[in-house]
Structure formats: C-alpha cells, structure tokens
Amino acid sequence: MDIFSNLAMGFGVAFTLQNLFLCFLGCMIGTLVGVLPGVGPVATIAMLLPITFGLDPTGALIMLAGIYYGAQYGGSTTAILVNIPGEATAVVTTLDGHQMAKQGRAGVALGVAALGSFFAGCVATIFIAALGAPLTRFAQLFGPAEYFSLMVMGLVFSTVLARGSILKALLMVFLGLLLATVGTDLETGQERVTLGIQQLSDGVDFAPLAMGIFGFAEIIRNLENPEARDVVRSKIGNLLPNWSEIKQSIKPVLRGTAIGSILGILPGNGAVLGPFASYAMEKKLAKDPSRFGKGAIEGVAGPESANNAGAQTAFIPLLTLGIPPNAVMALMVGAMTIHGIIPGPQVMTKNPELFWGMIASMWIGNAMLVIINLPLVGIWVKLLKVPYRLMFPAILIFCSIGIYSINNSIQDVYFTAFFALVGYIMIKLGFEPAPMLLGFVLGKLMEEKLRQALILSRGSFTTFIERPVSATLLAVALIMLVIALLPAMSKKRDQAFQE
C-alpha cells in the first residue's frame, strides 16, 4: 500500500539524528510551556519562530509541532494541580482532575492523562496518515450553517458540565455568550461594549478570562481557608494508576480519541469542542453520574484523550488544504512561508518528505512525551507540597508573565486581576465557571457563523434545516435536550446535580 511506503519515507526523514533531536527539543519546550501556567504555545512558537530560520523547513516544523502537542500534554498538569486551564481544551480537565488532586490522587490523574494522551496521539497519527486526504472533503461540508448547528449542539453539553444547579449553569452559559459579544462587530466594524478601552476592540481574550476566573480566583479562595490544603499535603497516594483505574479508563479513552479526532479535522477550531463533548458523553454513559465533578477518573481520561487527538488531527486542514484551523496552526503557516514552502493542497505532493516526515515525527514525539512526562509526575506531585506562601506568589508571577507575553500588554494583566475578583464572587455565590467558559468559547464562533449563514441564505432561517449535515446536528442537539428534559430522566438528573 501507498501509505506504508509513504510512512516508511516519513520515518526515514524523522529518524535522522537532527530531526530526532529537534522533535525532542520541541516536546521538551512544549511540556515546559504547557506546565508553566499562562505561557501558551502561541506565544512560545511566535518567540521561537526566528530561531528556526537557520534550520531546514522539515526540522523547523517538526520542532514547532512538538511544542504544540507537547503543550497539550503539559497543559493538563496545571489544570490538575492548580486548577488553571492554560487553554480552552483544558477547561474540563479541571473539573475532575483538580478534585482528584485534592483527594490525593494527583499522580493517578496525571498518569491517566499522559497515557490517554499517548494512546490518542498514536491513533490520531495513524488517522492522519491513512485518512487525511479523504477526510478533508468531509471537513469541507462544514460551511457556516453546519458550524452554527455544531455549536448549538456544543451548548447543549454545557448543561452537563454543571455540578450544582442547572439554572445557575445556564445563567453562566449566557454570561459567557454575552462576554463573547464584546468587541468589533463582524459586519459593520462598529465597536460593541468596549467602554472606550482600545484593548477590548478585539474582544475579551481567553487567557486573561480563564486564568483570572479559574486560577487566580482559586488562589484567593484557598487563602481564605488554609486548612483545606492538609488533605493534599498528607497523602499523595499512588503515582501511577492501578489496574482497576486503568480498566475504568479504557473505554473513555477510546471514546474520547474518536470524538476528538473527528472534531479536530473541522477547519475552524472544532477541536475546542472535543473535550467538552467527551466529558458530556462520559457523564451520560456513567452508571453513577453523581461521581462527576468529584474526582471521577473517566472525567479526566476521556477529555484528555479527546484534546490530544484533536491537537493532532488539527494538522489535517493545515497539511492537506493549507488552511489553518486555529492560532497555532496560523503560526505554522507562517513558519512554512518563512521557509519558502507555500501552504496549500500541493504540500502533500510537492513536499512529501515534509508531509510524511511531520506525521512520522508526531508518533515519535508522542512516545517521547510519555517518556518525558511519566517520570515527571512524581516531581509535579511533590510540587503540591510546596507551602502556599511560596507556591501562590510563584503561580501569580508566572501567570502574569504569560498573560503579558500574549499581546505584550499590561492591560491584559489588569483584566486578569479583574476577572479574578469576578471569579471569587462567583465561587462565593455558588456559580460554576466552566459553563461560562464554554459559552464564551462557543459564543464568538457561534455569532460569526450564524451571521455568515444568514447572509449567505439572504436571511432565511430554513438554511439550517435544509442542509443535511446541519439538520442532523440540530436533531442530535434536540434529542439530547429532550432526554434531559423528560420528567423521569430529569428526576434522575436532579439527583445527579443536586449534590
């Protein structure tokens, strides 16, 4: 078969000493920036872009790709240990991952995240190699109308994210949607609710919002009652998951990988939905959904696999179409052009050694990441023993540096401080931040796609049901909603949500 000869060539490219080293370097840097709260892969790749000038393009891209998926591995570490999601895809990991850490099972959570990610990464790599080109055609079925329907489906997931009252969760989703409308109007260029602050003209940034509302607010809350920490400090538990925990995780990992891989292909950052979808699915399928939000291992295994699978398959639109689905991929396009490779559908045929070399390097990189990460689990867990007075200032400083480095802007740091206060008030009043972040992440895309779809249909709403893919997605959303609202089911769910 063609794939095998191509993959063989790819491994030939990736297994040179230089490329192996670059792959390792990328994974190592990626893990580090992922772990450092705030410093994201976008800022890192932007900073390292000029350094790759001297490298050959394949080597440069192998390293930059390593940083990207390495950061996805590392990102779960901060989500689990200190409840700070560095990226939208790590938001759901905080729900059960951080609870596990609080129960002294941080090592298990980290271990499952790493193993699940490794499995997902391997499968997704094969997926890209075997099906990348045909799947691109499937992805092109996704126009604005389909996207909007997909986002509607995503919003239905939000009700499942709630740990407390459904009403409060819905209110938070709407708050998130509202926050997403801040910024310049897509069509007219008018500024909306920017309060005259220039920084807001492109909307609220995800990083300051997420870090403020999750991480900083959590720190303020912890300062309130220091004794809560004793649980963490006293017993750290197993460093690695035991057999029964692994058995519990296998199915979530498989399902998460499948969901994440498919959503990752969509050109337009469909990958952000992966972890949310996976979490929603695990909670629905669980025999006892009430364990979710209290440290259910499935709630870490599924989403973590989904996010890593999505991170890999997000390369498909870039490699096969030359169209970047998210900010990191846009940087990769920049890296390609700087190196004289014009991204587009011809990369596969014109630069096969780059295309297959990168795919092969992803598999090698995933293996390296497990080797890098598993021994580190012990170190990370020990970090939890660092006293508050040292750990909190360190987290705050790293977060502030990270936020500053995104736009080189001090105002973003102020925003984070503001959102920290908001987040603290929300915690006090019993509102969950996760549904709000989901609403916020989906809101922007949703508004954009809704308006594009309606302009394309010249104002006719039937476009959403006339197009088959869109209609199917809406139907699935509707069914999920009905199941949630059916009286019998709803009683069961109430038991699940009212702790």
Place this chain on the structure above:
Amino acid sequence: MKKLLVAVAGLTALFAGPALAQNYPTEPVTMIVPFAAGGPTDIIARLVAEPMSRFLGQQIIIENVAGAGGTTGITRGAEAQPNGYTIMMGHMGTHGAAPALYPNLKYNPAADFAPIGVAAGTPIIIVGSKKVPAEDLQGFIAWAKKQGDKANHAHAGVGSVSHSTGILLNSMLGIKSTYIPYTGTGPALNDMLSGQVDYMTDQIVNLVGQINAGAVKAFAIATPKRSPALPNLPTTKEAGLGGYEVSAWNAVFAPKGTPQAIVDKLSDALSKALDDANARKRLDDLGAVIPEGAERGSAALQKLVVSEVARWTPVLKEAMAAQKK
C-alpha cells in the same frame, strides 16, 4: 557653583541629543509589528529585520502587538519615546485605510510619524471559486455585474487588506455583491473551496498555494508587472482594468520627533537590507514586490502615505456608510 551646575547641565542636554544619535544604536531596537506572528506583515518584518540588525550592529527585536486592524500596535508605536529604539512596521491598512475605518483613531498617518522607508509590498490578486462560470477577468466582471447582489463576496474582516481592496474593486466596477465577513483569510478560503462564497481579493502570499493547486480561479494580479511566482496570471492592466493597481505595502516608521540622523541611519540600513541577497530571495519567493531606487527612503514613503489616505478615505467611507444603513 550653582550657576556652573546649571551651565553644565545645559551643555550636557545640548550635546546629549546629537551624541546619542551619533552612537545610535547602543542597545537593541524594538520593532512593533501590529499583526499576529506568522501573517504576511510579520513575515516581511522578520525577513527585513534580520539583515537590518546586521547593518545596524544591534539586534532588532520584533514585538507583535495585534489588534483592531493593526491600529493598536501603531498607536503604541506612535506614543513611544522618539529615540530610535522603538520603530514599527506600518502597513496599507494602518497608514492608508485606518482613518476612514476608525473614527476614533488616535494618530494621523501622515503627520505623527517619522517615515523611514517602504519595506516590501505583497500584490493583490482577484480570485473566484471554481463555481464562478468565468475563465478571465472580463468574464468575471460580466458575470458579477449580471449577478447583482446574488454574488457572494468574501473578505477577511472589516479593516483587513482583503476588505479594503475588495471594496475598491466593487466600487470601481459598480458591482453590488453581498459581502460575507470572515475573521481571516483561512476561513474565507475554506468556504470558497466548498463554493459557498464566490470571490475575494487578497494578498498573493495567502493565495498562491490554492491557485497553483487549481483549487480557486485567479483572474488577475493588481500590479504593474506580472509576478514571478505566478507567471501565467495577467495583470489587471493586461486584463483591461488598468485603474485597479493595489498592493498591501509594508513600511517602517519611527515616532514623530525621532532625530533626523537616526532616521537616516535606519533608512540606510533598510535600503541595504533590501539589497541583501538572502532577504531578496526570500521576499521573491513570497511574491513580494521590493521597492527600487526612488521608491525607497523617507520622502517616498511620506508621499505614499499621503496619496494612500487620499485614495482610500472616500471609497471606504462611502462603503461603510452604505453598510450601516
């Protein structure tokens, strides 16, 4: 004694300026790029900054300050200390279209800067989806006129190059197509590949891969000469639309008040950088157009800014007013 001190202080102040300019640069220079890393302007800035650093003997550090169509970064640059250590990569949008698009713009492109020189421009290409039943520019124009508002015109967001240049094209041709706004060239191209939108104008860098692969139809390139990157693509003039010549030019500016000696030094370094063989090759590969001879330097850039503001303001204001109705 006090008098002496005052005199010494005065003298120091007097000599400090020229002395600083003479030794300039003694520390790294920051170049603000008002767009995200990896975009066309960022790439050109990085390609030019590298040889410039060599000629200046100090590193030029790129600082990406993206937002509001580039005006966030340029506002910050305009307000920086005019000492030569903060310069910026301005652009057709920030120094041509912005006054028409941003009523609260905090700078005047023609008055608030010390122009250093044009770096390189990326030509604009008119492309259409494969579903558009036309093979050349005239066929496309005839089709678009017949379609009226049924034609879907994609652009990469208000304030983007593809937005301004698209409006100019429609206004010159009297085409009344429906604008579909996107948040970047990527998503717009994606919907063009699947045939949901019909046409757009954008920079060659973003399109050449798709054009070469036959995924979209290219109708004309809006430069006086054909591009070596797409030798078979006729110019707008050849295709019978001579007035439509636009390029997304990028140019280096310093804040107003930067000492002339420093401006000259930077201008000279930029010109040398544009003659650097390696930089030239990479810019050529991108399809970028490098200014030659009289097109280089401060005076040429000042003239360009004035003429571009005059060119874009009426067209864009009219189009934006029509959209808000």
